[in-house]
Amino acid sequence: MHTTIDNHNLNERSLQLLKALVERYVQDGQPVGSRVLSKDSQLNLSPATIRNVMADLEDMGLIRSPHTSAGRVPTVSGYRLFVDSLLTVQPVDKKLLNKVNSEFNASMEKDEVVEKASRILSEVTRMAGVVTLPNREIVQFRHIEFLKLSNNRILVIFVADEQEVHNKIIHTDRTFSAAELQQAANYLNSIYAGQSLAEVREAIVQDLEHNQHQVNQAMIDAVTMAQQVFENTSHEDYVVSGQTNLMDFSELSNMERLKQLFEAFNQKQSVLHLLDKCQHAEGVQIFIGEESDYEPFQECSLVTAPYSVEGQVLGVLGVIGPTRMAYEKVIPFVDVTAKLLGAALKSR
Known part of the structure:
Protein backbone atom coordinates (compact mmCIF):
# COMPACT_ATOMS: atom_id res chain seq x y z
CA MET A 1 0.00 0.00 0.00
CA HIS A 2 2.96 2.29 0.66
CA THR A 3 6.73 2.14 0.72
CA THR A 4 8.33 2.01 4.15
CA ILE A 5 11.30 4.34 4.43
CA ASP A 6 14.44 2.78 5.86
CA ASN A 7 15.57 5.02 8.70
CA HIS A 8 18.72 3.05 9.56
CA ASN A 9 20.85 5.59 7.69
CA LEU A 10 19.52 8.43 9.85
CA ASN A 11 21.02 9.16 13.23
CA GLU A 12 18.98 10.31 16.21
CA ARG A 13 19.76 13.97 15.52
CA SER A 14 18.44 13.73 11.95
CA LEU A 15 15.29 11.92 13.04
CA GLN A 16 14.58 14.49 15.75
CA LEU A 17 15.07 17.34 13.32
CA LEU A 18 12.73 15.73 10.80
CA LYS A 19 10.14 15.20 13.55
CA ALA A 20 10.40 18.83 14.64
CA LEU A 21 10.15 20.07 11.05
CA VAL A 22 7.03 18.03 10.27
CA GLU A 23 5.33 19.05 13.51
CA ARG A 24 6.09 22.73 12.96
CA TYR A 25 4.93 22.62 9.34
CA VAL A 26 1.68 20.85 10.31
CA GLN A 27 1.09 23.51 12.94
CA ASP A 28 1.86 26.64 10.90
CA GLY A 29 1.53 25.59 7.26
CA GLN A 30 4.66 27.59 6.41
CA PRO A 31 8.05 26.30 5.18
CA VAL A 32 10.34 25.77 8.16
CA GLY A 33 13.74 27.49 8.30
CA SER A 34 16.81 26.46 10.24
CA ARG A 35 16.48 29.21 12.87
CA VAL A 36 12.92 28.22 13.70
CA LEU A 37 13.92 24.57 13.76
CA SER A 38 16.82 25.21 16.13
CA LYS A 39 14.35 26.51 18.71
CA ASP A 40 11.85 23.67 18.21
CA SER A 41 14.24 20.73 18.13
CA GLN A 42 15.68 21.33 21.63
CA LEU A 43 19.01 19.91 20.46
CA ASN A 44 21.03 23.10 21.07
CA LEU A 45 22.43 23.04 17.55
CA SER A 46 23.43 26.08 15.56
CA PRO A 47 21.36 27.07 12.50
CA ALA A 48 24.41 26.25 10.38
CA THR A 49 24.58 22.68 11.72
CA ILE A 50 20.84 22.31 11.24
CA ARG A 51 21.17 23.52 7.64
CA ASN A 52 23.68 20.74 7.00
CA VAL A 53 21.36 18.12 8.46
CA MET A 54 18.46 19.53 6.44
CA ALA A 55 20.57 19.28 3.30
CA ASP A 56 21.12 15.59 4.05
CA LEU A 57 17.38 15.08 4.62
CA GLU A 58 16.70 16.82 1.32
CA ASP A 59 19.20 14.59 -0.50
CA MET A 60 17.31 11.58 0.89
CA GLY A 61 14.03 12.94 -0.50
CA LEU A 62 12.46 13.44 2.94
CA ILE A 63 12.07 17.22 2.71
CA ARG A 64 12.08 19.73 -0.11
CA SER A 65 12.44 23.46 -0.63
CA PRO A 66 9.51 25.30 -2.24
CA HIS A 67 10.61 27.71 -4.96
CA THR A 68 9.35 30.74 -3.06
CA SER A 69 11.00 30.07 0.30
CA ALA A 70 14.32 29.27 1.92
CA GLY A 71 12.51 26.98 4.37
CA ARG A 72 11.71 23.31 3.90
CA VAL A 73 8.52 21.24 3.85
CA PRO A 74 8.06 17.46 4.19
CA THR A 75 7.74 15.27 1.12
CA VAL A 76 5.41 12.26 1.00
CA SER A 77 8.40 10.11 1.99
CA GLY A 78 9.10 12.44 4.91
CA TYR A 79 5.52 12.21 6.11
CA ARG A 80 5.62 8.43 5.74
CA LEU A 81 8.75 8.10 7.88
CA PHE A 82 7.24 10.48 10.42
CA VAL A 83 3.96 8.52 10.63
CA ASP A 84 5.61 5.10 10.72
CA SER A 85 8.49 5.80 13.11
CA LEU A 86 8.35 9.21 14.79
CA LEU A 87 4.71 9.90 15.53
CA THR A 88 3.55 10.22 19.13
CA VAL A 89 -0.16 9.35 19.03
CA GLN A 90 -2.34 11.29 21.46
CA PRO A 91 -5.17 9.46 23.24
CA VAL A 92 -8.67 10.75 22.53
CA ASP A 93 -9.92 13.08 25.25
CA ARG A 136 -24.52 -6.06 1.97
CA GLU A 137 -22.57 -9.23 1.29
CA ILE A 138 -23.29 -10.48 4.81
CA VAL A 139 -26.97 -9.51 4.95
CA GLN A 140 -29.21 -12.56 5.12
CA PHE A 141 -31.98 -13.23 2.62
CA ARG A 142 -35.28 -13.90 4.38
CA HIS A 143 -38.18 -13.81 1.92
CA ILE A 144 -39.09 -12.82 -1.64
CA GLU A 145 -42.33 -12.03 -3.50
CA PHE A 146 -43.05 -11.32 -7.19
CA LEU A 147 -45.94 -9.06 -8.25
CA LYS A 148 -46.97 -8.84 -11.90
CA LEU A 149 -46.89 -5.44 -13.60
CA SER A 150 -47.55 -4.44 -17.23
CA ASN A 151 -45.23 -4.99 -20.23
CA ASN A 152 -43.37 -8.02 -18.83
CA ARG A 153 -42.31 -6.08 -15.76
CA ILE A 154 -42.31 -7.62 -12.30
CA LEU A 155 -42.13 -5.86 -8.95
CA VAL A 156 -39.85 -7.82 -6.65
CA ILE A 157 -40.14 -7.39 -2.89
CA PHE A 158 -37.47 -9.08 -0.83
CA VAL A 159 -36.79 -8.99 2.89
CA ALA A 160 -33.21 -8.99 4.20
CA ASP A 161 -32.30 -9.63 7.82
CA GLU A 162 -35.20 -8.95 10.18
CA GLN A 163 -36.66 -5.64 9.03
CA GLU A 164 -35.06 -4.43 5.80
CA VAL A 165 -37.55 -4.50 2.92
CA HIS A 166 -36.32 -3.76 -0.61
CA ASN A 167 -38.23 -3.20 -3.85
CA LYS A 168 -36.92 -3.68 -7.37
CA ILE A 169 -38.53 -3.82 -10.80
CA ILE A 170 -37.15 -6.41 -13.23
CA HIS A 171 -37.94 -7.11 -16.89
CA THR A 172 -38.57 -10.64 -18.20
CA ASP A 173 -38.47 -12.16 -21.66
CA ARG A 174 -42.02 -13.48 -21.42
CA THR A 175 -45.25 -12.89 -19.52
CA PHE A 176 -45.68 -14.78 -16.26
CA SER A 177 -48.99 -15.57 -14.62
CA ALA A 178 -49.61 -14.81 -10.96
CA ALA A 179 -49.54 -18.56 -10.22
CA GLU A 180 -46.14 -18.94 -11.91
CA LEU A 181 -44.74 -16.03 -9.93
CA GLN A 182 -46.03 -17.52 -6.68
CA GLN A 183 -44.45 -20.84 -7.56
CA ALA A 184 -41.13 -19.14 -8.30
CA ALA A 185 -41.21 -17.27 -4.98
CA ASN A 186 -42.06 -20.45 -3.06
CA TYR A 187 -39.13 -22.26 -4.68
CA LEU A 188 -36.62 -19.47 -3.92
CA ASN A 189 -37.84 -19.06 -0.32
CA SER A 190 -37.53 -22.78 0.34
CA ILE A 191 -34.04 -23.06 -1.17
CA TYR A 192 -32.23 -19.83 -0.21
CA ALA A 193 -33.86 -18.40 2.93
CA GLY A 194 -31.32 -17.86 5.72
CA GLN A 195 -28.29 -17.58 3.43
CA SER A 196 -26.28 -14.38 3.00
CA LEU A 197 -26.84 -12.38 -0.18
CA ALA A 198 -23.32 -13.31 -1.30
CA GLU A 199 -24.12 -17.01 -0.85
CA VAL A 200 -27.45 -16.62 -2.65
CA ARG A 201 -25.85 -14.91 -5.63
CA GLU A 202 -23.12 -17.57 -5.89
CA ALA A 203 -25.65 -20.41 -5.57
CA ILE A 204 -27.87 -18.87 -8.25
CA VAL A 205 -25.01 -18.69 -10.72
CA GLN A 206 -24.09 -22.31 -10.01
CA ASP A 207 -27.70 -23.43 -10.38
CA LEU A 208 -27.95 -21.80 -13.78
CA GLU A 209 -24.65 -23.31 -14.93
CA HIS A 210 -24.96 -26.86 -13.62
CA ASN A 211 -28.57 -27.78 -12.98
CA GLN A 212 -30.42 -26.85 -16.15
CA HIS A 213 -30.77 -30.48 -17.22
CA GLN A 214 -31.94 -31.65 -13.79
CA VAL A 215 -34.71 -29.14 -12.97
CA ASN A 216 -37.88 -28.07 -14.74
CA GLN A 217 -38.42 -24.82 -16.62
CA ALA A 218 -40.29 -23.22 -13.72
CA MET A 219 -37.28 -23.56 -11.45
CA ILE A 220 -34.98 -22.19 -14.14
CA ASP A 221 -37.30 -19.20 -14.55
CA ALA A 222 -37.29 -18.62 -10.79
CA VAL A 223 -33.51 -18.68 -10.58
CA THR A 224 -33.18 -16.44 -13.66
CA MET A 225 -35.45 -13.83 -12.11
CA ALA A 226 -33.60 -14.07 -8.81
CA GLN A 227 -30.32 -13.45 -10.61
CA GLN A 228 -31.64 -10.09 -11.81
CA VAL A 229 -32.62 -9.21 -8.27
CA PHE A 230 -29.37 -10.09 -6.52
CA GLU A 231 -26.68 -9.45 -9.14
CA ASN A 232 -26.01 -5.89 -7.90
CA THR A 233 -26.68 -6.24 -4.20
CA SER A 234 -22.97 -6.13 -3.30
CA HIS A 235 -22.56 -2.57 -4.59
Whole structure:
Protein backbone atom coordinates (compact mmCIF):
# COMPACT_ATOMS: atom_id res chain seq x y z
CA MET A 1 0.00 0.00 0.00
CA HIS A 2 2.96 2.29 0.66
CA THR A 3 6.73 2.14 0.72
CA THR A 4 8.33 2.01 4.15
CA ILE A 5 11.30 4.34 4.43
CA ASP A 6 14.44 2.78 5.86
CA ASN A 7 15.57 5.02 8.70
CA HIS A 8 18.72 3.05 9.56
CA ASN A 9 20.85 5.59 7.69
CA LEU A 10 19.52 8.43 9.85
CA ASN A 11 21.02 9.16 13.23
CA GLU A 12 18.98 10.31 16.21
CA ARG A 13 19.76 13.97 15.52
CA SER A 14 18.44 13.73 11.95
CA LEU A 15 15.29 11.92 13.04
CA GLN A 16 14.58 14.49 15.75
CA LEU A 17 15.07 17.34 13.32
CA LEU A 18 12.73 15.73 10.80
CA LYS A 19 10.14 15.20 13.55
CA ALA A 20 10.40 18.83 14.64
CA LEU A 21 10.15 20.07 11.05
CA VAL A 22 7.03 18.03 10.27
CA GLU A 23 5.33 19.05 13.51
CA ARG A 24 6.09 22.73 12.96
CA TYR A 25 4.93 22.62 9.34
CA VAL A 26 1.68 20.85 10.31
CA GLN A 27 1.09 23.51 12.94
CA ASP A 28 1.86 26.64 10.90
CA GLY A 29 1.53 25.59 7.26
CA GLN A 30 4.66 27.59 6.41
CA PRO A 31 8.05 26.30 5.18
CA VAL A 32 10.34 25.77 8.16
CA GLY A 33 13.74 27.49 8.30
CA SER A 34 16.81 26.46 10.24
CA ARG A 35 16.48 29.21 12.87
CA VAL A 36 12.92 28.22 13.70
CA LEU A 37 13.92 24.57 13.76
CA SER A 38 16.82 25.21 16.13
CA LYS A 39 14.35 26.51 18.71
CA ASP A 40 11.85 23.67 18.21
CA SER A 41 14.24 20.73 18.13
CA GLN A 42 15.68 21.33 21.63
CA LEU A 43 19.01 19.91 20.46
CA ASN A 44 21.03 23.10 21.07
CA LEU A 45 22.43 23.04 17.55
CA SER A 46 23.43 26.08 15.56
CA PRO A 47 21.36 27.07 12.50
CA ALA A 48 24.41 26.25 10.38
CA THR A 49 24.58 22.68 11.72
CA ILE A 50 20.84 22.31 11.24
CA ARG A 51 21.17 23.52 7.64
CA ASN A 52 23.68 20.74 7.00
CA VAL A 53 21.36 18.12 8.46
CA MET A 54 18.46 19.53 6.44
CA ALA A 55 20.57 19.28 3.30
CA ASP A 56 21.12 15.59 4.05
CA LEU A 57 17.38 15.08 4.62
CA GLU A 58 16.70 16.82 1.32
CA ASP A 59 19.20 14.59 -0.50
CA MET A 60 17.31 11.58 0.89
CA GLY A 61 14.03 12.94 -0.50
CA LEU A 62 12.46 13.44 2.94
CA ILE A 63 12.07 17.22 2.71
CA ARG A 64 12.08 19.73 -0.11
CA SER A 65 12.44 23.46 -0.63
CA PRO A 66 9.51 25.30 -2.24
CA HIS A 67 10.61 27.71 -4.96
CA THR A 68 9.35 30.74 -3.06
CA SER A 69 11.00 30.07 0.30
CA ALA A 70 14.32 29.27 1.92
CA GLY A 71 12.51 26.98 4.37
CA ARG A 72 11.71 23.31 3.90
CA VAL A 73 8.52 21.24 3.85
CA PRO A 74 8.06 17.46 4.19
CA THR A 75 7.74 15.27 1.12
CA VAL A 76 5.41 12.26 1.00
CA SER A 77 8.40 10.11 1.99
CA GLY A 78 9.10 12.44 4.91
CA TYR A 79 5.52 12.21 6.11
CA ARG A 80 5.62 8.43 5.74
CA LEU A 81 8.75 8.10 7.88
CA PHE A 82 7.24 10.48 10.42
CA VAL A 83 3.96 8.52 10.63
CA ASP A 84 5.61 5.10 10.72
CA SER A 85 8.49 5.80 13.11
CA LEU A 86 8.35 9.21 14.79
CA LEU A 87 4.71 9.90 15.53
CA THR A 88 3.55 10.22 19.13
CA VAL A 89 -0.16 9.35 19.03
CA GLN A 90 -2.34 11.29 21.46
CA PRO A 91 -5.17 9.46 23.24
CA VAL A 92 -8.67 10.75 22.53
CA ASP A 93 -9.92 13.08 25.25
CA LYS A 94 -12.45 11.30 27.51
CA LYS A 95 -14.94 14.17 27.32
CA LEU A 96 -14.82 14.07 23.53
CA LEU A 97 -15.16 10.29 23.63
CA ASN A 98 -18.29 10.47 25.77
CA LYS A 99 -19.75 13.24 23.62
CA VAL A 100 -19.22 11.24 20.43
CA ASN A 101 -20.71 8.13 21.99
CA SER A 102 -23.81 10.08 23.06
CA GLU A 103 -24.31 11.28 19.48
CA PHE A 104 -25.37 7.77 18.41
CA ASN A 105 -28.97 8.07 19.59
CA ALA A 106 -30.70 4.77 20.32
CA SER A 107 -33.67 5.74 18.14
CA MET A 108 -31.55 6.11 14.97
CA GLU A 109 -31.85 3.69 12.05
CA LYS A 110 -28.69 2.07 10.67
CA ASP A 111 -28.29 4.55 7.80
CA GLU A 112 -28.75 7.46 10.19
CA VAL A 113 -26.00 6.07 12.43
CA VAL A 114 -23.63 5.89 9.43
CA GLU A 115 -24.47 9.47 8.41
CA LYS A 116 -23.91 10.65 11.98
CA ALA A 117 -20.48 8.98 12.05
CA SER A 118 -19.52 10.80 8.86
CA ARG A 119 -20.60 14.16 10.31
CA ILE A 120 -18.77 13.49 13.59
CA LEU A 121 -15.52 12.75 11.75
CA SER A 122 -15.90 15.96 9.76
CA GLU A 123 -16.87 18.19 12.68
CA VAL A 124 -14.11 17.02 15.02
CA THR A 125 -11.25 17.01 12.51
CA ARG A 126 -12.49 19.97 10.41
CA MET A 127 -11.80 17.90 7.31
CA ALA A 128 -13.96 15.58 5.18
CA GLY A 129 -15.44 12.52 6.90
CA VAL A 130 -16.36 9.44 4.86
CA VAL A 131 -18.12 6.21 5.83
CA THR A 132 -19.06 3.35 3.53
CA LEU A 133 -22.51 1.89 4.04
CA PRO A 134 -22.56 -1.54 5.70
CA ASN A 135 -21.46 -4.29 3.34
CA ARG A 136 -24.52 -6.06 1.97
CA GLU A 137 -22.57 -9.23 1.29
CA ILE A 138 -23.29 -10.48 4.81
CA VAL A 139 -26.97 -9.51 4.95
CA GLN A 140 -29.21 -12.56 5.12
CA PHE A 141 -31.98 -13.23 2.62
CA ARG A 142 -35.28 -13.90 4.38
CA HIS A 143 -38.18 -13.81 1.92
CA ILE A 144 -39.09 -12.82 -1.64
CA GLU A 145 -42.33 -12.03 -3.50
CA PHE A 146 -43.05 -11.32 -7.19
CA LEU A 147 -45.94 -9.06 -8.25
CA LYS A 148 -46.97 -8.84 -11.90
CA LEU A 149 -46.89 -5.44 -13.60
CA SER A 150 -47.55 -4.44 -17.23
CA ASN A 151 -45.23 -4.99 -20.23
CA ASN A 152 -43.37 -8.02 -18.83
CA ARG A 153 -42.31 -6.08 -15.76
CA ILE A 154 -42.31 -7.62 -12.30
CA LEU A 155 -42.13 -5.86 -8.95
CA VAL A 156 -39.85 -7.82 -6.65
CA ILE A 157 -40.14 -7.39 -2.89
CA PHE A 158 -37.47 -9.08 -0.83
CA VAL A 159 -36.79 -8.99 2.89
CA ALA A 160 -33.21 -8.99 4.20
CA ASP A 161 -32.30 -9.63 7.82
CA GLU A 162 -35.20 -8.95 10.18
CA GLN A 163 -36.66 -5.64 9.03
CA GLU A 164 -35.06 -4.43 5.80
CA VAL A 165 -37.55 -4.50 2.92
CA HIS A 166 -36.32 -3.76 -0.61
CA ASN A 167 -38.23 -3.20 -3.85
CA LYS A 168 -36.92 -3.68 -7.37
CA ILE A 169 -38.53 -3.82 -10.80
CA ILE A 170 -37.15 -6.41 -13.23
CA HIS A 171 -37.94 -7.11 -16.89
CA THR A 172 -38.57 -10.64 -18.20
CA ASP A 173 -38.47 -12.16 -21.66
CA ARG A 174 -42.02 -13.48 -21.42
CA THR A 175 -45.25 -12.89 -19.52
CA PHE A 176 -45.68 -14.78 -16.26
CA SER A 177 -48.99 -15.57 -14.62
CA ALA A 178 -49.61 -14.81 -10.96
CA ALA A 179 -49.54 -18.56 -10.22
CA GLU A 180 -46.14 -18.94 -11.91
CA LEU A 181 -44.74 -16.03 -9.93
CA GLN A 182 -46.03 -17.52 -6.68
CA GLN A 183 -44.45 -20.84 -7.56
CA ALA A 184 -41.13 -19.14 -8.30
CA ALA A 185 -41.21 -17.27 -4.98
CA ASN A 186 -42.06 -20.45 -3.06
CA TYR A 187 -39.13 -22.26 -4.68
CA LEU A 188 -36.62 -19.47 -3.92
CA ASN A 189 -37.84 -19.06 -0.32
CA SER A 190 -37.53 -22.78 0.34
CA ILE A 191 -34.04 -23.06 -1.17
CA TYR A 192 -32.23 -19.83 -0.21
CA ALA A 193 -33.86 -18.40 2.93
CA GLY A 194 -31.32 -17.86 5.72
CA GLN A 195 -28.29 -17.58 3.43
CA SER A 196 -26.28 -14.38 3.00
CA LEU A 197 -26.84 -12.38 -0.18
CA ALA A 198 -23.32 -13.31 -1.30
CA GLU A 199 -24.12 -17.01 -0.85
CA VAL A 200 -27.45 -16.62 -2.65
CA ARG A 201 -25.85 -14.91 -5.63
CA GLU A 202 -23.12 -17.57 -5.89
CA ALA A 203 -25.65 -20.41 -5.57
CA ILE A 204 -27.87 -18.87 -8.25
CA VAL A 205 -25.01 -18.69 -10.72
CA GLN A 206 -24.09 -22.31 -10.01
CA ASP A 207 -27.70 -23.43 -10.38
CA LEU A 208 -27.95 -21.80 -13.78
CA GLU A 209 -24.65 -23.31 -14.93
CA HIS A 210 -24.96 -26.86 -13.62
CA ASN A 211 -28.57 -27.78 -12.98
CA GLN A 212 -30.42 -26.85 -16.15
CA HIS A 213 -30.77 -30.48 -17.22
CA GLN A 214 -31.94 -31.65 -13.79
CA VAL A 215 -34.71 -29.14 -12.97
CA ASN A 216 -37.88 -28.07 -14.74
CA GLN A 217 -38.42 -24.82 -16.62
CA ALA A 218 -40.29 -23.22 -13.72
CA MET A 219 -37.28 -23.56 -11.45
CA ILE A 220 -34.98 -22.19 -14.14
CA ASP A 221 -37.30 -19.20 -14.55
CA ALA A 222 -37.29 -18.62 -10.79
CA VAL A 223 -33.51 -18.68 -10.58
CA THR A 224 -33.18 -16.44 -13.66
CA MET A 225 -35.45 -13.83 -12.11
CA ALA A 226 -33.60 -14.07 -8.81
CA GLN A 227 -30.32 -13.45 -10.61
CA GLN A 228 -31.64 -10.09 -11.81
CA VAL A 229 -32.62 -9.21 -8.27
CA PHE A 230 -29.37 -10.09 -6.52
CA GLU A 231 -26.68 -9.45 -9.14
CA ASN A 232 -26.01 -5.89 -7.90
CA THR A 233 -26.68 -6.24 -4.20
CA SER A 234 -22.97 -6.13 -3.30
CA HIS A 235 -22.56 -2.57 -4.59
CA GLU A 236 -21.44 -0.31 -1.76
CA ASP A 237 -21.97 3.39 -1.44
CA TYR A 238 -20.63 5.88 1.03
CA VAL A 239 -21.62 8.98 2.95
CA VAL A 240 -19.27 11.96 2.91
CA SER A 241 -19.53 15.07 5.07
CA GLY A 242 -17.57 18.30 5.29
CA GLN A 243 -16.12 18.49 1.79
CA THR A 244 -16.22 22.29 2.01
CA ASN A 245 -13.85 22.13 5.00
CA LEU A 246 -11.11 21.32 2.51
CA MET A 247 -11.43 24.82 1.07
CA ASP A 248 -9.98 26.20 4.31
CA PHE A 249 -6.55 24.68 3.64
CA SER A 250 -4.31 26.84 1.47
CA GLU A 251 -2.64 23.85 -0.20
CA LEU A 252 -6.04 22.61 -1.42
CA SER A 253 -7.63 25.99 -2.20
CA ASN A 254 -6.63 26.01 -5.87
CA MET A 255 -9.94 26.02 -7.76
CA GLU A 256 -8.89 23.35 -10.23
CA ARG A 257 -7.75 21.06 -7.42
CA LEU A 258 -10.98 21.62 -5.49
CA LYS A 259 -12.99 20.89 -8.63
CA GLN A 260 -11.14 17.56 -9.04
CA LEU A 261 -11.77 16.66 -5.40
CA PHE A 262 -15.49 17.45 -5.49
CA GLU A 263 -15.93 15.59 -8.78
CA ALA A 264 -14.19 12.58 -7.20
CA PHE A 265 -16.61 12.64 -4.28
CA ASN A 266 -19.57 12.80 -6.67
CA GLN A 267 -18.40 10.08 -9.07
CA LYS A 268 -17.60 7.77 -6.12
CA GLN A 269 -16.33 4.73 -8.05
CA SER A 270 -12.61 5.42 -7.66
CA VAL A 271 -13.00 6.56 -4.07
CA LEU A 272 -14.93 3.37 -3.31
CA HIS A 273 -12.13 1.32 -4.87
CA LEU A 274 -9.63 3.07 -2.62
CA LEU A 275 -11.79 2.55 0.48
CA ASP A 276 -12.24 -1.10 -0.46
CA LYS A 277 -8.46 -1.57 -0.18
CA CYS A 278 -8.66 -0.24 3.36
CA GLN A 279 -11.60 -2.45 4.29
CA HIS A 280 -9.64 -5.60 3.51
CA ALA A 281 -6.65 -4.57 5.62
CA GLU A 282 -6.24 -4.72 9.39
CA GLY A 283 -6.46 -1.65 11.61
CA VAL A 284 -5.84 1.96 10.68
CA GLN A 285 -4.60 2.50 7.12
CA ILE A 286 -3.01 5.71 5.85
CA PHE A 287 -2.53 6.85 2.26
CA ILE A 288 -0.32 9.94 1.96
CA GLY A 289 -0.37 11.95 -1.26
CA GLU A 290 0.44 9.89 -4.33
CA GLU A 291 0.37 6.66 -2.31
CA SER A 292 -3.33 6.51 -3.17
CA ASP A 293 -2.52 6.24 -6.90
CA TYR A 294 -5.50 8.56 -7.42
CA GLU A 295 -4.86 11.90 -9.12
CA PRO A 296 -7.43 14.03 -7.21
CA PHE A 297 -5.87 12.93 -3.91
CA GLN A 298 -2.28 13.85 -4.81
CA GLU A 299 -2.25 16.61 -2.19
CA CYS A 300 -4.39 14.73 0.32
CA SER A 301 -4.04 12.08 2.97
CA LEU A 302 -6.66 9.46 3.75
CA VAL A 303 -6.77 7.93 7.24
CA THR A 304 -9.17 4.99 7.55
CA ALA A 305 -10.23 2.17 9.85
CA PRO A 306 -12.67 -0.71 9.28
CA TYR A 307 -15.74 -0.98 11.49
CA SER A 308 -17.18 -4.33 12.46
CA VAL A 309 -19.90 -6.13 14.41
CA GLU A 310 -19.04 -9.38 16.22
CA GLY A 311 -15.81 -9.74 14.26
CA GLN A 312 -17.45 -9.27 10.85
CA VAL A 313 -16.18 -6.22 8.95
CA LEU A 314 -19.15 -4.22 7.66
CA GLY A 315 -17.39 -1.25 6.10
CA VAL A 316 -14.73 1.40 6.52
CA LEU A 317 -14.67 4.99 7.70
CA GLY A 318 -12.06 7.70 7.52
CA VAL A 319 -10.94 11.28 7.17
CA ILE A 320 -9.75 12.97 3.98
CA GLY A 321 -7.66 16.09 4.35
CA PRO A 322 -4.39 17.70 3.31
CA THR A 323 -1.13 15.82 3.77
CA ARG A 324 -0.42 18.52 6.35
CA MET A 325 -2.76 17.11 8.98
CA ALA A 326 -2.37 16.43 12.70
CA TYR A 327 -1.85 12.68 12.31
CA GLU A 328 -1.26 12.22 16.05
CA LYS A 329 -4.86 13.33 16.69
CA VAL A 330 -6.61 12.12 13.53
CA ILE A 331 -5.35 8.51 13.66
CA PRO A 332 -6.64 7.66 17.17
CA PHE A 333 -9.91 9.52 16.57
CA VAL A 334 -10.61 7.58 13.38
CA ASP A 335 -9.79 4.34 15.20
CA VAL A 336 -12.07 5.03 18.16
CA THR A 337 -14.92 6.29 15.94
CA ALA A 338 -14.80 2.99 14.02
CA LYS A 339 -15.18 1.10 17.31
CA LEU A 340 -18.05 3.31 18.46
CA LEU A 341 -19.84 2.93 15.11
CA GLY A 342 -19.51 -0.86 15.30
CA ALA A 343 -20.93 -0.82 18.83
CA ALA A 344 -23.83 1.42 17.76
CA LEU A 345 -24.70 -0.87 14.83
CA LYS A 346 -24.47 -3.97 17.02
CA SER A 347 -27.13 -2.56 19.34
CA ARG A 348 -29.46 -2.36 16.36
